[in-house]
Amino acid sequence: MKTIYLKKFGNVLVSRPSGLEAFNAIRSTLDPREAVQIDFEDILTVTPSWFDEFLTRLADYTGGNVELLPTENASVLAILPVLKMAREDDVALIVRRALARM
Amino acid sequence: MNEKSMRIGTVAKMLGVTVQTLRNWDKAGKLRSMRSAGGQRFYDPALVRRFQLDLVTLGLAWATSEQAPDIPSQYYCERQDRFTSRLEKMSVELLRVLGSDARDHVALITLVAGEIGDNSFAHNIGNWPDTTGIFYGYDIDKRYIVMADRGRGVRATLGRVRPGIVSDIDALNVAFTEVVSGRDPEKRGNGLKVVRNVAQSKNIGLTFRSGIGIVNIPKILGDMQITMTDRNVRGVYVVINF
Numbered sequence: 540m541k542t543i544y545l546k547k548f549g550n551v552l553v554s555r556p557s558g559l560e561a562f563n564a565i566r567s568t569l570d571p572r573e574a575v576q577i578d579f580e581d582i583l584t585v586t587p588s589w590f591d592e593f594l595t596r597l598a599d600y601t602g603g604n605v606e607l608l609p610t611e612n613a614s615v616l617a618i619l620p621v622l623k624m625a626r627e628d629d630v631a632l633i634v635r636r637a638l639a640r641m
Numbered sequence: 642m643n644e645k646s647m648r649i650g651t652v653a654k655m656l657g658v659t660v661q662t663l664r665n666w667d668k669a670g671k672l673r674s675m676r677s678a679g680g681q682r683f684y685d686p687a688l689v690r691r692f693q694l695d696l697v698t699l700g701l702a703w704a705t706s707e708q709a710p711d712i713p714s715q716y717y718c719e720r721q722d723r724f725t726s727r728l729e730k731m732s733v734e735l736l737r738v739l740g741s742d743a744r745d746h747v748a749l750i751t752l753v754a755g756e757i758g759d760n761s762f763a764h765n766i767g768n769w770p771d772t773t774g775i776f777y778g779y780d781i782d783k784r785y786i787v788m789a790d791r792g793r794g795v796r797a798t799l800g801r802v803r804p805g806i807v808s809d810i811d812a813l814n815v816a817f818t819e820v821v822s823g824r825d826p827e828k829r830g831n832g833l834k835v836v837r838n839v840a841q842s843k844n845i846g847l848t849f850r851s852g853i854g855i856v857n858i859p860k861i862l863g864d865m866q867i868t869m870t871d872r873n874v875r876g877v878y879v880v881i882n883f
């Protein structure tokens with residue numbers, strides 16, 4: 540399983556265009572058939588827009604084969620319940636699996 | 642009146658407000674003038690400069706004035722990347738002042754400011770009515786952040802995908818409470834719902850104005866209220882207390 544360390548993109552992750560840019564930057568390193576996991580270590584803040592864009596692209600690309608590693612990051616913990624409620628696609632499944640483990 | 646004192650028209654231009662607004666502020670004690678022997682108003686330049694540095698006043702002037710007022714460049718983010726870099730700088734300063742024990746609090750303050758500032762750019766791109774960019778200032782000692790844009794406002798941007806929205810209050814209600822599950826035709830996420838949850842459950846206060854609608858979430862844990870004001874905000878005007 541491949542791990543994506545979000546800290547490679549900075550420790551304050553803001554805006555949809557920047558979330559898309561981050562996805563585009565790593566896409567060539569991903570195999571769509573391989574599962575990926577997201578590591579939040581050393582991130583201070585990720586905003587809902589950045590995360591929504593990044594995770595949606597990643598979920599589309601991998602067919603939902605994404606896991607979120609457990610984290611105590613306050614911004615991530617604030618975003619996940621709203622995403623879980625708002626989405627009805629692979630993103631919702633990814634978030635539900637993650638919340639069940641945290 | 643001495644040579645250095647300023648006439649009311651000069652001050653109005655400097656602050657980006659009308660002469661009548663200055664008269665009102667004078668009556669309300671917000672910005673006091675002095676009177677010449679002939680009864681003309683004039684102003685102490687030092688007082689005007691101090692007033693100009695008041696972020697709440699400056700931000701509100703940016704959001705409400707007919708024409709974009711001159712603001713110190715340190716508070717103006719013309720483009721998204723400038724805003725993002727200043728937001729990062731703010732988070733570093735917050736961590737330094739509030740301490741590493743406050744890391745979660747800093748993370749959430751940054752989330753709230755980051756999402757709101759990002760919305761200003763995302764929802765007005767290519768459609769700014771006059772001046773692009775946002776006002777973004779903060780005072781860590783006084784524990785507040787002020788943000789404002791001269792964009793189209795929440796009702797106009799939401800109205801494109803929800804034609805049924807007829808008032809600013811409806812628009813704010815949808816933006817802060819209704820889950821938008823689809824991504825198309827507009828990539829409007831659910832960022833303001835996250836902002837609302839954070840402000841309601843942590844010690845972060847929020848005043849968010851657009852049009853004549855106003856959202857208030859008290860700093861000390863409390864529920865959101867959406868009401869009406871009597872002064873129109875062109876785009877969005879926000880004060881975050883922490």
